[in-house]
Ligand SMILES: Nc1ncnc2c1ncn2[C@@H]1O[C@H](COP(=O)(O)OP(=O)(O)O)[C@@H](O)[C@H]1O
């Protein structure tokens with residue numbers, strides 16, 4: 001019985017941690033849908049955003065003010081990216097755009113470190129990485145409060161974004177651009193504004209993920225690599241699918257925890273770092289379009 | 301030819317290059333009088349789409365550029381505008397191949413056409429009703445995913461979507477492409493109705509010369525980036541060369557205007 005409970009605990013912790021992968025992967029999907037490019041700068045954006053947030057806190061700003069200022073900063077980053085990087089490259093090939101996002105990543109990492117220094121920061125969200133009492137009482141499960149918070153925050157953000165895309169004018173514009181940027185442009189949907197929306201959303205997602213991860217492991221450069229775990233998530237979920245990003249994140253989160261706990265000891269631990277990539281390779285071999293890789297609808 | 305305010309569009313000897321080296325149009329001039337339907341006719345690769353994209357400024361997205369001549373739309377020179385600005389000025393292009401948003405519903409596709417107008421929910425509803433009045437068939441399909449509708453319905457979606465932007469002028473690129481004659485007729489009827497009731501001026505690129513001229517007021521025939529002939533729709537329909545080359549009554553060996561004209565030249569000289 002305790003064996004089973006323990007397994008459930010591991011899976012739940014994995015799923016909750018996975019919501020953050022889902023969220024970051026969602027940032028990638030948005031940009032991928034709007035500009036058909038894999039945004040290699042997403043990891044750097046996570047690092048940049050949360051480092052800036054901690055920096056503002058250190059300057060003496062309160063938590064909410066720091067948060068709002070950082071969100072505005074990320075919108076500004078999105079704006080500059082659109083103006084200085086994407087717009088000039090608008091009609092270039094997708095490879096060129098890919099290189100540009102890699103370059104943007106280096107710029108953001110450099111800027112963040114120049115502005116805020118290189119040492120690891122602590123980020124205290126006031127939520128401990130301890131089991132929640134009542135969950136122990138009711139279910140007999142040890143689940144970390146930080147994991148639960150991360151899960152709830154990610155879920156709220158994902159649902160919020162989904163509603164935004166389904167029911168607002170800009171959301172409709174985004175979905176149109178994702179389907180056919182040329183046709184969207186021909187009926188007067190300004191690609192510029194849509195890009196700004198997408199990059200701002202990706203920036204906010206990056207900040208939130210950075211805060212959750214930073215609270216656990218410290219705000220440090222390693223967050224960039226953590227964010228790149230969105231890559232195996234996307235391989236599993238399919239690059240252009242929002243539900244795919246969400247489910248892919250949960251699968252990666254749960255699988256890596258289970259593997260870590262049950263197989264980790266045989267590999268000398270720390271297989272969380274590479275297990276997702278192994279899983280992704282299996283998918284590439286057997287289901288390269290991903291679980292939810294959208295079928296391309298052909299015109300009759 | 302220039303400065304006539306009865307024309308909503310005036311193109312004066314434009315030359316267009318892609319990638320700064322591939323020359324697609326050499327010398328194209330044409331006028332569209334206000335409230336009229338003008339057909340731009342020619343075979344594959346003649347330069348019809350390039351002409352339309354020069355007007356809507358969609359050309360830039362394909363690394364194309366107008367290198368000579370001028371385009372004047374509704375009194376404004378078309379130079380550095382982008383497609384969004386052109387749409388707000390009332391110029392909307394329906395691209396070749398319909399290009400519906402496949403994952404959006406039919407109704408979402410049409411609503412997307414009003415994006416630049418920033419309408420309220422109730423205004424959108426009114427506009428939709430008006431559009432469905434012309435495109436009855438789409439009303440029944442409003443909740444379907446556009447990617448799963450038929451070719452004819454997709455062409456209607458594309459035109460309906462463009463009409464939601466409230467254009468003064470529509471550029472239609474080969475609306476008949478790949479459609480059965482009956483559907484072609486249905487679509488041209490709607491286009492004519494829109495022209496008459498909404499007063500929208502239309503420049504229509506077509507390979508289907510017959511249908512296009514039967515619905516247009518005036519026509520231009522282009523080949524390899526040159527205007528070869530123009531005249532009223534009736535004149536062109538009764539022109540011997542047009543009949544032979546474009547209406548399917550072809551003598552062997554003479555494939556285009558250039559050949560016909562050259563042949564006539566040699567005859568004259570002999
Ligand atoms: N994006 C492009 N890049 C380079 N050349 C092009 C491009 N689009 C069209 N062309 C060339 O321009 C010429 C005219 O093409 P187009 O305007 O598409 O003709 P049509 O619409 O009459 O079939 C053709 O020779 C075509 O190969």
Ligand SMILES: [Mg+2]
Pocket residue numbers: 345348349350396473
């Ligand atoms: Mg064409």
